[in-house]
Amino acid sequence: MELKPVVELRDLSKTIGAKKIIDDLNLSLYPGQITGFLGPNGAGKTTTIRMMVGLMEPTGGDVFIEGVSLAENFEEGLSKVGVIVENPEMYKFMSGYKNLEHFARMHDGVTKERIDEVIAQVGMQNRIHEKVSTYSLGMRQRLGLAQALLHRPKFLILDEPTNGLDPAGIREFRMYLRKIAEEDGVSIFVSSHMLSEIELMCDRIAVIQNGRLIDIQDMSATQESHYYIEARPLDATETLLTAEGFTVESFKEGFIVNAEKEQIPALMQKMTTQELQLFAVQPHRKTLEDQFLEMTGGGQIAEAHTK
Amino acid sequence: MAIMLAVIVLGFLGMTRLSTEMMDNTGWTEDLKNELAGVEAELASPDLTEEEREQLEMEKQGLEESIVYSIEAGEPEVRESVITEGYGITALVTLLTIIAASGIVATEFSQGTIKMLLSRPVKRWKVLASKYAAVLLFCLLLTTLTFVMTVIGAFLFFPGSTESTFMFYHIELTTTSFWGMALYLMFLAFINSAVVATLAFAIGTIFRSTSLAIGISLFLYFTGLLVVMFLEKYGIGKYVLFANTNLTNYVTDSPLLSGMTMPFSIVMLVVYVAIFLGFSFWSFTKRDVAA
Ligand SMILES: Nc1ncnc2c1ncn2[C@@H]1O[C@H](COP(=O)(O)OP(=O)(O)O)[C@@H](O)[C@H]1O
Numbered sequence: 001m002e003l004k005p006v007v008e009l010r011d012l013s014k015t016i017g018a019k020k021i022i023d024d025l026n027l028s029l030y031p032g033q034i035t036g037f038l039g040p041n042g043a044g045k046t047t048t049i050r051m052m053v054g055l056m057e058p059t060g061g062d063v064f065i066e067g068v069s070l071a072e073n074f075e076e077g078l079s080k081v082g083v084i085v086e087n088p089e090m091y092k093f094m095s096g097y098k099n100l101e102h103f104a105r106m107h108d109g110v111t112k113e114r115i116d117e118v119i120a121q122v123g124m125q126n127r128i129h130e131k132v133s134t135y136s137l138g139m140r141q142r143l144g145l146a147q148a149l150l151h152r153p154k155f156l157i158l159d160e161p162t163n164g165l166d167p168a169g170i171r172e173f174r175m176y177l178r179k180i181a182e183e184d185g186v187s188i189f190v191s192s193h194m195l196s197e198i199e200l201m202c203d204r205i206a207v208i209q210n211g212r213l214i215d216i217q218d219m220s221a222t223q224e225s226h227y228y229i230e231a232r233p234l235d236a237t238e239t240l241l242t243a244e245g246f247t248v249e250s251f252k253e254g255f256i257v258n259a260e261k262e263q264i265p266a267l268m269q270k271m272t273t274q275e276l277q278l279f280a281v282q283p284h285r286k287t288l289e290d291q292f293l294e295m296t297g298g299g300q301i302a303e304a305h306t307k
Numbered sequence: 308m309a310i311m312l313a314v315i316v317l318g319f320l321g322m323t324r325l326s327t328e329m330m331d332n333t334g335w336t337e338d339l340k341n342e343l344a345g346v347e348a349e350l351a352s353p354d355l356t357e358e359e360r361e362q363l364e365m366e367k368q369g370l371e372e373s374i375v376y377s378i379e380a381g382e383p384e385v386r387e388s389v390i391t392e393g394y395g396i397t398a399l400v401t402l403l404t405i406i407a408a409s410g411i412v413a414t415e416f417s418q419g420t421i422k423m424l425l426s427r428p429v430k431r432w433k434v435l436a437s438k439y440a441a442v443l444l445f446c447l448l449l450t451t452l453t454f455v456m457t458v459i460g461a462f463l464f465f466p467g468s469t470e471s472t473f474m475f476y477h478i479e480l481t482t483t484s485f486w487g488m489a490l491y492l493m494f495l496a497f498i499n500s501a502v503v504a505t506l507a508f509a510i511g512t513i514f515r516s517t518s519l520a521i522g523i524s525l526f527l528y529f530t531g532l533l534v535v536m537f538l539e540k541y542g543i544g545k546y547v548l549f550a551n552t553n554l555t556n557y558v559t560d561s562p563l564l565s566g567m568t569m570p571f572s573i574v575m576l577v578v579y580v581a582i583f584l585g586f587s588f589w590s591f592t593k594r595d596v597a598a
């Protein structure tokens with residue numbers, strides 16, 4: 001990556017009591033990129049984000065925003081950051097507009113025009129003067145996004161932003177993030193425990209488990225080619241596939257093999273000559289979920305789904 | 308809240324006026340009234356010298372005032388005395404300010420808005436300083452409102468005094484100094500409210516709970532003097548916060564405990580406020596926000 005990172009986490013650690021909640025996190029985030037921050041519940045996503053915006057003090061390491069250390073120059077560093085930590089909590093007795101005005105005062109140079117512009121961007125014009133207590137969760141998320149964007153941050157952090165959004169809302173949200181990343185070159189960091197959600201919106205995914213960063217994946221990287229093959233009898237199929245030199249893995253009623261497209265016709269021929277009953281051959285895109293399960297050993301994600 | 312306070316102050320003064328009037332029904336005042344009628348009749352006669360007229364006018368005025376400020380009512384309630392004693396009503400200001408000060412930081416935590424507030428490019432001590440300034444302003448506003456309403460009430464419900472009333476009742480008030488005195492007492496009462504509010508503010512900030520802060524502050528506020536009396540047995544009563552909060556004692560009354568002076572109390576209040584604010588700022592700037 002030749003671009004200069006907007007944000008760098010260097011050896012970020014947090015110990016509460018005797019428990020190491022975040023362990024030596026190193027991560028760089030780049031302009032115009034959406035980076036996913038994936039991990040099961042309790043992995044330490046929110047804690048990391050809280051440390052990135054000054055809500056929690058790291059016990060080790062530091063956060064740099066465009067080279068500015070938060071520990072040394074908090075105000076300058078944070079002036080480039082917009083954030084929603086968990087659910088956006090607004091002053092319920094005030095209107096959405098009053099909330100935005102209130103938060104705008106804490107940043108330099110946010111004009112009335114800018115407030116109106118952001119309101120239009122998130123599509124809240126019609127209800128903005130109503131009290132927040134009358135808003136649905138989806139509207140609160142929009143308002144949350146609006147307050148995070150007021151000061152045109154170069155770096156946007158969203159902690160589980162799709163909580164409480166319906167599928168259409170999630171889709172719209174995804175398009176919107178993509179737009180501000182591409183058009184304004186904003187670097188976006190989105191945490192989630194739901195793979196399916198962030199694999200669609202992210203360019204990169206950092207996986208965290210038990211406070212440790214265990215993998216960073218580039219989503220644009222070409223994926224290995226896999227095929228799903230279903231044939232009977234199973235043992236004969238497996239013997240043949242292994243003999244042909246493929247790595248074989250049981251999946252549903254058949255097997256997953258890492259084969260290139262060109263190898264498939266020859267393989268089919270061999271299978272028919274051996275009189276195997278062939279039911280299905282189809283390209284298989286290993287989802288991030290499979291990879292994630294592999295990486296985390298499976299056990300942790302179950303917890304995430306039940307929560 | 309401000310309107311409520313205004314209504315209560317006016318209502319209180321109105322009631323005071325009504326109750327003094329009810330005590331006015333005595334035969335004694337009837338006599339005065341008859342005497343007054345006689346003097347008025349004399350005044351009406353056309354052939355009086357300038358000197359005689361003046362004499363009668365004075366007599367008439369004296370009688371009128373005696374009727375208005377009936378001796379049986381004890382201390383006469385005149386406009387000026389009502390205004391200078393207005394600071395007594397500021398206990399209400401203290402209560403309202405305790406409630407506001409308790410919640411101003413704590414509700415940010417309980418509603419979760421604290422994280423929206425502190426994840427901004429503003430240092431935490433600045434956020435807390437503006438919260439504290441808001442508490443003091445609120446307190447000042449309510450004190451001023453109380454004063455204004457007291458003045459309005461005093462003019463609405465109570466008669467003004469004249470030189471002769473002062474002389475007759477030995478009221479140590481002169482029209483030139485009483486506004487100054489009234490404002491001074493109000494200022495001392497404001498300090499009282501502000502110091503107690505600082506305690507509530509500190510508890511709310513440290514424990515991050517509104518109800519706890521209101522509860523503890525009100526409890527201390529109401530039991531403070533008992534604690535002072537109790538600790539006085541050991542000679543340390545004067546070091547208790549609530550032995551020092553009521554600075555008006557030194558002006559209108561005698562000190563709460565013998566040997567206490569206004570400068571001593573001021574020093575104690577400064578020390579207490581510094582401690583409260585020290586803990587508040589330490590807690591607010593150093594502790595993690597997990598709400
Ligand atoms: N204030 C705290 N004190 C002790 N443990 C905490 C505290 N905050 C979070 N934790 C623990 O740290 C871990 C990470 O929590 P969190 O960052 O909220 O995870 P995530 O956002 O990934 O679900 C959890 O195991 C949680 O129990």
Ligand SMILES: [Mg+2]
Nearest residue numbers: 045046047160
């Ligand atoms: Mg979380």
